Amino acid sequence: MKNLGFFLREAFKNIGRGGILTAAAVLAITFAALIAGIFATAYYNLRTIYEEVRSELYVDVYLKYEIDEERAGAVGEHLRKLPGVVRADYISREKAAEEFVGLFPEDSDLLDALGENPLPASYRVYLVGEEEAPEEVATLVEEIKAVDGVDDAVYAQEWLSNLERAARVVGVVGAAVGGVLGAAAILVVISTIGLAVYARRDTIAIMKMVGATDGFVRAPFVVEGLLIGVFGGLLALAALYGGVQFLQTYDVVVSFLPGTYVGAGLAVFALGGGLGSSVAVRRFLKV
Amino acid sequence: MAASMIKMFNVTKVFKNGVVALDDVSVEVGKGELAFLTGPSGAGKSTFLKLITAEEKPTEGVVEVAGHDVGALRRRDIPYLRRRIGVVFQDFRLLSERTVLENVMLPLTILGLTPSEQRRRALQVLTVVGLAQRKDAKPLELSGGEQQRVAIARAIALDPAILLADEPTGNLDPDITWHVMKLFRAINARGTAIVIATHDYDVVKRMDARIIKILGGKLHRETT
Numbered sequence: 341m342k343n344l345g346f347f348l349r350e351a352f353k354n355i356g357r358g359g360i361l362t363a364a365a366v367l368a369i370t371f372a373a374l375i376a377g378i379f380a381t382a383y384y385n386l387r388t389i390y391e392e393v394r395s396e397l398y399v400d401v402y403l404k405y406e407i408d409e410e411r412a413g414a415v416g417e418h419l420r421k422l423p424g425v426v427r428a429d430y431i432s433r434e435k436a437a438e439e440f441v442g443l444f445p446e447d448s449d450l451l452d453a454l455g456e457n458p459l460p461a462s463y464r465v466y467l468v469g470e471e472e473a474p475e476e477v478a479t480l481v482e483e484i485k486a487v488d489g490v491d492d493a494v495y496a497q498e499w500l501s502n503l504e505r506a507a508r509v510v511g512v513v514g515a516a517v518g519g520v521l522g523a524a525a526i527l528v529v530i531s532t533i534g535l536a537v538y539a540r541r542d543t544i545a546i547m548k549m550v551g552a553t554d555g556f557v558r559a560p561f562v563v564e565g566l567l568i569g570v571f572g573g574l575l576a577l578a579a580l581y582g583g584v585q586f587l588q589t590y591d592v593v594v595s596f597l598p599g600t601y602v603g604a605g606l607a608v609f610a611l612g613g614g615l616g617s618s619v620a621v622r623r624f625l626k627v
Numbered sequence: 628m629a630a631s632m633i634k635m636f637n638v639t640k641v642f643k644n645g646v647v648a649l650d651d652v653s654v655e656v657g658k659g660e661l662a663f664l665t666g667p668s669g670a671g672k673s674t675f676l677k678l679i680t681a682e683e684k685p686t687e688g689v690v691e692v693a694g695h696d697v698g699a700l701r702r703r704d705i706p707y708l709r710r711r712i713g714v715v716f717q718d719f720r721l722l723s724e725r726t727v728l729e730n731v732m733l734p735l736t737i738l739g740l741t742p743s744e745q746r747r748r749a750l751q752v753l754t755v756v757g758l759a760q761r762k763d764a765k766p767l768e769l770s771g772g773e774q775q776r777v778a779i780a781r782a783i784a785l786d787p788a789i790l791l792a793d794e795p796t797g798n799l800d801p802d803i804t805w806h807v808m809k810l811f812r813a814i815n816a817r818g819t820a821i822v823i824a825t826h827d828y829d830v831v832k833r834m835d836a837r838i839i840k841i842l843g844g845k846l847h848r849e850t851t
Contacts, residue, residue: 546733547733549720550734550781551707551710553737554703
């Protein structure tokens, strides 16, 4: 693009000339981007927690009390063959007792008082966390429960699927709200650039008279819209970053958006600004 | 006559409001020719020029400019036709916030020349019109005659095959008018076809050139 320098210079000149109107357009984008960013941050953090929990997802499979070591081994083999199961660690009744003592040292006399070890043998079954949807995990747990020799299978199903649902709701609501505000912000950009174009209609007519193509006339305005989008997005990101930092000082476990989200967001707002001004300038090109 | 730069065959232009601006006009302007387009205000002179620059398309008939059928030109091809036509207006139409040099550089920028090449060629044409020393001035710091010379410099910056002027001396004193006319003569001598629309008969009389006279949208008379 041999005229890029010219277009950038013109765009910055226009921004300077636009003054308060340009500032209003930037702020409109900032507001929309900030709201979208808050939703995105909430979504991202919920997703992160969800992924973390799921990656170490396991099901505690309690065997029937009367089962002997040999049959327990057979149940283990069966469990390991189930689809979605990565690993199944055997916890014998003795080991369970040891773990109990380890977890609740002050209650260790409780086991002694009972005389006999009341804890059943169990398997800790690890699942392929990343691929399993909560519904599939539920089906798998039902399958495990049906295995001969299994008494019960327990895992954090409710909590996990609630978390997933929450993330999805935040994502959908955020996309809707962000979309509406984004559209409103783009309308502000269209009218701002529209006024800038209107103010420069004589210049445009002259440019067209000396042989400028529509693209040449449009480019500086599109660059201006793009810059407005990027400025607005950056301001919103800065505010969002500040907000996250602020929450962190109050020990809220929340992390800032990753680079991919930031990049995609900026790209969307740059594109929105660019498209908005492209629309705005179009009706003045018929000279 | 040398090869035609502008050809009009039976051209009629009727505007949407029903006004007939040109009525069955046929005329040719050859390569390197200088012609005056005369007639009272509202005779159709501006429409005549706008048909050449493809600002308007003929309702009937054919307009050919530098070998292109203007009526059949696609919208995106129009800029390339305009780069072969320089235009000068009564009100100069300079960009007031840019310097003289930047104004003259504009068509060269649009052409995509390097900045140093733009500068070199702009200075060259400013020298032709005798304003190289005012290159850093803003248009409004110049006299009317000087502004028109800047406009002429801009119009010839791309070395066009055709130069159109719409009442170029309408805002100028008689002395300066004469100076600008001599400039047109000099540009014409370099091979550029020139059409000057004017209703100033004194100017036309003093210049020994072809006259295309339009009255009420019709070709009234031609003298050479």
